[in-house]
Amino acid sequence: MDDDWEKIARETAQAMEQVAQAATHLAQQEVTWRSEDRRITVRVTAGGTITGLELSPAMPQRYDSAELARRLADALKAAQLKARREFNDVFEQSIPPRVAETNRLIRESVRE
Numbered sequence: 001m002d003d004d005w006e007k008i009a010r011e012t013a014q015a016m017e018q019v020a021q022a023a024t025h026l027a028q029q030e031v032t033w034r035s036e037d038r039r040i041t042v043r044v045t046a047g048g049t050i051t052g053l054e055l056s057p058a059m060p061q062r063y064d065s066a067e068l069a070r071r072l073a074d075a076l077k078a079a080q081l082k083a084r085r086e087f088n089d090v091f092e093q094s095i096p097p098r099v100a101e102t103n104r105l106i107r108e109s110v111r112e
Helices: 002-027 065-094 097-111
Strands: 030-034 040-045 050-055
Touching: 002 065, 002 097, 030 050, 030 065, 040 065, 050 065
Parallel strands: none
Antiparallel strands: 030 040, 040 050
């Protein structure tokens, strides 16, 4: 059984390295979010970095500073949530079967 655990540990470590590389790459990918009225466009990475913000020319004249700030804050939050969801979806699909199996074995051994 010790040989099995060593093999599983070795394969898992290799798989986790691949997953870490994939996560780094995914975190740098940009996601674009647009408000329903299409007046605000935000580009953001899954890591939370804002890479772009565009406002329609009428935005500053249409709203007072407090309302404009609220709308921008809401837009940034929505964009970051969208990026995080997309990251999680792709990341979960990239987890190798060996890692999932190792997680299952660890959970079972803890219960025993």
